[in-house]
Amino acid sequence: MSYLIKTLDNCKLSLKNRLVFPPMATSKSEGNGEVSKELLQYYDEKSRGGYISLIIIEHSFITPQGRASKGQLSVADDSTVEGLKKLADIIHKNGSKAIMQINHAGSATNTDVTGGYANVGPSSIVNPRSKSEVPKELRKQEIKEIIQNFKDAAKRVKDAGFDGIEIHSAHGYLLNQFYSPLTNKRNDEYGGDVLGRIKIHLEVIEAVKEAVGGDFPILLRLGACDYMEGGTTIEDSKIAALEFQKAGIDILDISGGLCGYTVPGLVGQQGYFSELTQSIKEVVSIPVILTGGITEANAAEKLLTSGKADLVGVGRAMFRDSMWAKKAIESLG
Template identity: 70%
Template sequence: MSYLLKPLKTKKIELTNRLVMPPMATAKSQGDGKVSEEILNYYQEKSEGGYISLIIIEHSFINQQGKASNGQLSIAQDSDIEGLKKLAKIIQKSGSKAVMQINHAGGAATREVTGIAPVGPSATENPRFKDREIPQELSKEDIKNIIKDFAEAARRTKEAGFDGVEIHSAHGYLLNQFFSPLSNKRTDEYGGDVNSRIRIHLEVIKAVKDAVGEDFPILLRLGAADYIEGGTVVEDSIVAAKAFEKAGIDIIDISGGFLGYVMPNATEQGYFYPLTEAIKKEVSIPVILTGGIVDAEAAEKLLAEDKADLIGVGRVIFKDSTWAKRAVETLS
């Protein structure tokens, strides 16, 4: 059997194959982040036929302060739940699993979008968004409130009927800002070595688990390397991934850090595979690999070589909704 078409089963989730549609912002929400007909139509088109086993919804903001952009989906209020129920059902009706990604933009947010001063682990420039206002350093009380907001967002995700929730710590957003020494200059228990820089992650994971219960799948997307001098490297991410697994993360989704979802000078498909391969050797939970994968054969090869357990195909599916169908038929 094809590696890509092989089912995957964990204690909490069953996937029909190894193909994942990673979160990609559409800016199609309406009003203050509510689900629109345009979003429902978009995800219905992408999930049609159930060829993609797992669809991770675009990052959704957990509070107004953490809103990244206009048109971003909201998971910040109980009034969001009704619209999100429709979204979960549309995807599940096709036979795919639906996971909600929850996020706080931190120092990547702008006052123009949120109406509030941006915040971060430290009052330092964001290496990915250098033109942005310098964020205000979060107090410990602020951190506690953000952790509560992640937990509330996860509760709403479960109430909306999704199959799991993904915590976003990649692409230079708030949790990734805590993880990276480029933006985390704190001298308290939330800054310093990698174990201190992931303290907030572990506290978010615990709060989310408490909110959704033991049986609800929790994923975490990690910006596993910054590719900038003085930033995070794969050794940091191995430490983090092992700690996240121990804390209760069910699937780890690997992407880039402060350079976003791209990698400098990358020419091959699945360019984050050195990160996923190294992390996969150290954890027993499934690892998702994304990064410039456009051919089913490339996805097959990456799985065959044990670079990852699941393959995320983003931009090509974003452009062509029939890609997954053709990939599955080619490998069947």
């Protein structure tokens, strides 16, 4: 039997196969980030037939200050819940599980997008990924407010009927900025070594757990390596991953850090971040998702059987072909 179509049960989240549709920004929301008819149609098409076991909804902003782009989905206030319920219902009707990714852009945005809110970050350092405005260094009280924003957003996700939540700390956004020594030069308890740089993550996880309860699945997307001199390394991420597991994370979703969602100079490899996921699997017992450049069903199967990951995310191939998952499951079945 194909490994890709085996079930996965980590107690809180039972999945009928190992295939994930990863979060990919569509810019299809309307107004101030409300769910649009176009967005509902998009996820209806992608989830139809239930061939994808798990769909992770694109990153959604937890506060206007943390909005990454125009057209981004919002979980920033209670008025969003009714629209999000419709989104969760469509995916469930089609037979897939639905996770919502929540995010704060930090310095990876600008005042034009945020509506005049100051650009912020762990330190006053221009984001090397977005090269946007010089951010204002967050004060401790402001960090506490952002943690509360994550907590409130998580409650809305649960109220909307989703199957779990994913905290975004990759691709140069705020939590990833705290994690990377290239963008975090703080001298207080939120800076310094790896444990200091993930202090905000651990506080966000604790706050989210308070909001959703112990039985609601919590995922974390980790930019596990910057692939830049002086940036985060896989050794950092092995330490961080173990701490996240101890804190209650149920699944780790591995991607790139300040390098984004690809590995510089790596072309044509199926599973860009397989070296990272394999290393992280050595230190944690929770499931690990591998995404990046996977376009072939046989490649996905090989990555799973060789122990590189527990689940595989296929993004652009399924974005281009909504029948990719159906064809993959049938070809391996």
